[in-house]
Amino acid sequence: KNQVEQSPQSLIILEGKNCTLQCNYTVSPFSNLRWYKQDTGRGPVSLTIMTFSENTKSNGRYTATLDADTKQSSLHITASQLSDSASYICVVSGQAGTALIFGKGTTLSVSS
């Protein structure tokens, strides 16, 4: 069964600290893996997209890694800001085309 599992479910950190979110998937065949940020009451916004041949991709203070062999990905957030408080969702595309498979997300709270 195609699944995307994320951990932790929620996380609280102090402003300025770094954090790493984890994603494991069992989707096959695999096309690409995406990380989205979803603010409360808003739609998801794409942070990174990686194919199986890419190990790492950065977008500002966000750095995603991918290990296609172990089917694991991580999202590292550097020097967190209050505006980083959101749900971070790992999404896997099973094949070139349409259906995206979403994880439940990790809820990050950054406090001052």
Added chain:
Amino acid sequence: NAGVMQNPRHLVRRRGQEARLRCSPMKGHSHVYWYRQLPEEGLKFMVYLQKENIIDESGMPKERFSAEFPKEGPSILRIQQVVRGDSAAYFCASSRETQGNYEQYFGPGTRLTVT
């Protein structure tokens, strides 16, 4: 370039009524996707449409739910005879293409509450 537009943002319906959710894709995008997000759950794919065609409706319940994307106008997700379990956030996304690392851009969602 305006993003994906959805309306209404909030919709309240009584059990048995019909709900109509609208989605206008980004300019130049001909591919539209609908997703449902139940409380405490991840987004679940419902249906993928191109202009005047349903391409993949594997995630949409067989009964009471229908979707269309006419040649002119927004895409419509229609839920007939709503039940309390239909209460959820419904997100629409659009893309210019579907190959490679294509981007899906999401709208702000419609939050449906069935009373």
